[in-house]
Amino acid sequence: MNYAIILAGGIGSRFWPLSTDSKPKQFLSLCSDKPLLLETIRRISGLASKQNMYIATNKTYKKTIQWCLKNTRMPLKNLLFEPQSKNTLAAIAVLSKKIYQIDKNAVVVVLPSDHLIKDKRAFQRTIKNAIRIAENNFIVTLGIVPKRAEGGFGYIKIKDRLKIKNIDAYRVDKFIEKPGLAKAINLIKNKRFYWNSGIFIFKASKLLEEIEKFIPQTYSIIKKIKNTDDLNKFWPKLPNISIDYAIMEKSKSLSLIPLVCGWSDLGSWQAVEEFVKKDKNGNISQARHLDLGSRNITVWAKERIIATLGLNNIIIVDTKDALLVCSKNRVQDVKKIVQKLKQKNL
Numbered sequence: 001m002n003y004a005i006i007l008a009g010g011i012g013s014r015f016w017p018l019s020t021d022s023k024p025k026q027f028l029s030l031c032s033d034k035p036l037l038l039e040t041i042r043r044i045s046g047l048a049s050k051q052n053m054y055i056a057t058n059k060t061y062k063k064t065i066q067w068c069l070k071n072t073r074m075p076l077k078n079l080l081f082e083p084q085s086k087n088t089l090a091a092i093a094v095l096s097k098k099i100y101q102i103d104k105n106a107v108v109v110v111l112p113s114d115h116l117i118k119d120k121r122a123f124q125r126t127i128k129n130a131i132r133i134a135e136n137n138f139i140v141t142l143g144i145v146p147k148r149a150e151g152g153f154g155y156i157k158i159k160d161r162l163k164i165k166n167i168d169a170y171r172v173d174k175f176i177e178k179p180g181l182a183k184a185i186n187l188i189k190n191k192r193f194y195w196n197s198g199i200f201i202f203k204a205s206k207l208l209e210e211i212e213k214f215i216p217q218t219y220s221i222i223k224k225i226k227n228t229d230d231l232n233k234f235w236p237k238l239p240n241i242s243i244d245y246a247i248m249e250k251s252k253s254l255s256l257i258p259l260v261c262g263w264s265d266l267g268s269w270q271a272v273e274e275f276v277k278k279d280k281n282g283n284i285s286q287a288r289h290l291d292l293g294s295r296n297i298t299v300w301a302k303e304r305i306i307a308t309l310g311l312n313n314i315i316i317v318d319t320k321d322a323l324l325v326c327s328k329n330r331v332q333d334v335k336k337i338v339q340k341l342k343q344k345n346l
Contacts, residue, residue: 001048001052001103001105001106001107002047002048002052002106002107002108002109002131003048003052003053003054003099003103003106003107003108003109003204004044004047004048004052004053004054004108004109004110004111005054005055005056005091005092005095005096005099005108005109005110005111006037006040006041006044006053006054006055006056006111006112006113007056007088007091007092007110007111007112007113008026008037008055008056008057008061008065008113008114009056009057009058009061009082009085009091010024010025010026010112010114011024011025011338012024012025012026012114012266013334013335013338013339014152014267014268014269014331014332014334014335015266015267015268015269015334016322016324016334016335016337016338017317017319017321017322017323017324018300018317018319020321021060023064024061024114025114025266026040026113026114027061027064027065027068030116030266030275031116031275035068036113036114036115036116036266037055037065037068037113037114038068038069038072039117040111040112040113040114040115041053041072041074043117043120043123043124044109044111044127046124047109047124047127047128047131048109050072050073050074050075051075051078053074053078054078054079054080054095054098054099055069055074055078055079055080055113056080056082056091056092056095057079057080057081057082058081058082058084058085059081059082059083062081065079066079080094080095080231082235083231083232083235083236084235084236085240086235086238086239086240086241087240087241087242088242088243088244089215089218089238089239089241089242089243089245089246089247090218090235090238090239090240092110092207092243093207093208093211093218093219093222093238093243094222094225094231094238096108096204096207096208097204097208097222097223097225099204100204100205100208103204104205105203105205106203106204106205107131107134107135107201107202107203107204108201108202108203108204108207109127109130109131109199109200109201110199110200110201110202110243111198111199112198112199112265114265114266115197115198115263115264115265115266116262116263116264116265116266116271116274116275117261117262117263118261118262118263118275119260119261119262120261122260122261122262123259123261123263126142126257126258126259126260126261127201129165129167129168129169129257130142130201130257131201132164132165132167133162133164133165133167133169133201133255133257134201134202134203134206135203136164137203137206137253138162138202138206138253138254138255139200139201139202139206139207139210139247139248139251139253139254139255140169140200140201140202140254140255140256140257141156141172141196141197141199141200141201141248141254141255141256141257142197142199142201142256142257142258142259143156143158143194143195143196143197143256143257143258143259144194144195144196144197144258144259144263145194145195145258145260146184146187146188146193146194146195148188149181149184149185149187149188150181150184150195151178151179151180151181151182151183151184151332152178152267152268152332153178153184153195153196153265153267154175154176154177154178154195154196154198154244155175155176155179155184155187155193155194155195155196156172156174156175156176156193156194156195156196156256157172157173157174157175157176157190157192157193157194158170158171158172158173158192158193158194158256159171159172159173159192162255167257168257168258169255169256169257170255170256170257171254171255171256172248172254172255172256173192174249175196175244175248175249176193177244177245194256194258196244197259197263197265198265199259200243200248206253207247210247210250210251210253211246211247214246214247214250214251215239215246215247218238218239218246221234221237221238222234222238262274268331268332268334269298269300269315269317269324269326269328269331269334270315270328270331272284272286272298272300273298281294281295281296282295282296282297283295283296283297283298283299284297284298284299284300285298285299286299286300286301287299287300287301287302287305287306287318288301288304288305288306289301289305289306289307289308290305290306290307290308291307291308291309292308292309292310293309293310294308294309294310294311294312294314295311295312295313296312296313296314296328297311297312297313297314297315297316298314298315298316298328299316300315300316300317300318301316301317301318301319302318302319302320303318303320304318306318313327313328313329314326314327314328315327315328315331324337
């Protein structure tokens with residue numbers, strides 16, 4: 001059977017000040033009237049039943065996520081509340097082991113909870129093809145054709161084509177993690193490079209084999225976790241590392257399927273341009289906003305009236321707690337601002 005692991009523990013700091021520690025991006029309604037998490041659940045429904053969906057999130061979001069899921073009929077026992085942030089490997093490993101114990105033939109779809117997918121049908125078709133490849137003991141990732149040079153994204157390079165069931169799939173050559181803008185400009189000139197979507201499909205048994213092979217200490221720890229008490233006891237011993245670094249960059253069984261569905265990871269304020277229309281001057285306004293003579297600006301506010309005059313290439317985000325004014329050329333550095341705020345206890 002098919003299962004889903006939805007990752008909902010991140011903060012989305014590059015979307016600050018709208019996304020905060022208390023209410024991160026996955027709980028915000030950005031692209032519709034529903035939180036991004038609920039949009040993710042709806043998107044994967046039909047490929048996996050609610051009984052077979054699992055969500056990993058931080059324990060600090062327990063009340064928020066229970067409120068968010070109250071009308072979904074999703075079993076609360078399928079929620080994994082991480083005692084502390086550990087990147088992506090720990091949660092995926094623990095839940096994959098749990099799913100394997102239920103179903104030795106389980107195929108698992110791992111997906112972030114905070115992405116925008118415009119074409120749901122195309123997305124589901126691609127996932128179905130990925131499941132067919134995964135059933136042949138491959139770990140499958142979905143790659144996005146780069147739209148621009150993006151230094152803050154991970155990249156995946158493909159090599160030869162896989163000949164399985166007439167599906168457009170390729171063997172993976174290598175991962176490149178967040179190369180920076182200068183290197184990204186060169187990468188996108190090569191048609192073999194894709195953006196890393198962070199979506200993975202695999203047999204639970206295959207992932208556990210790879211964990212045992214590459215990080216045996218982690219494998220021995222997750223085998224000991226059988227209940228919440230065990231989780232709290234052994235979680236601190238699990239490595240703080242992404243599944244990309246721990247497994248995907250080392251595995252010889254990795255394949256990529258191109259994903260064409262209007263995808264965005266909503267990773268920064270620049271992504272707003274992918275789901276909100278611009279006016280004739282290239283401006284985006286999600287606010288009570290008065291402008292004279294500005295071009296290529298984004299204004300996002302809920303309460304105060306925002307007035308702009310003669311600006312260019314600027315992002316303004318106004319919330320009840322904070323105000324961000326940022327050059328569009330520096331959107332990836334919003335994360336650094338958040339880090340500085342934390343250092344200063346602000």
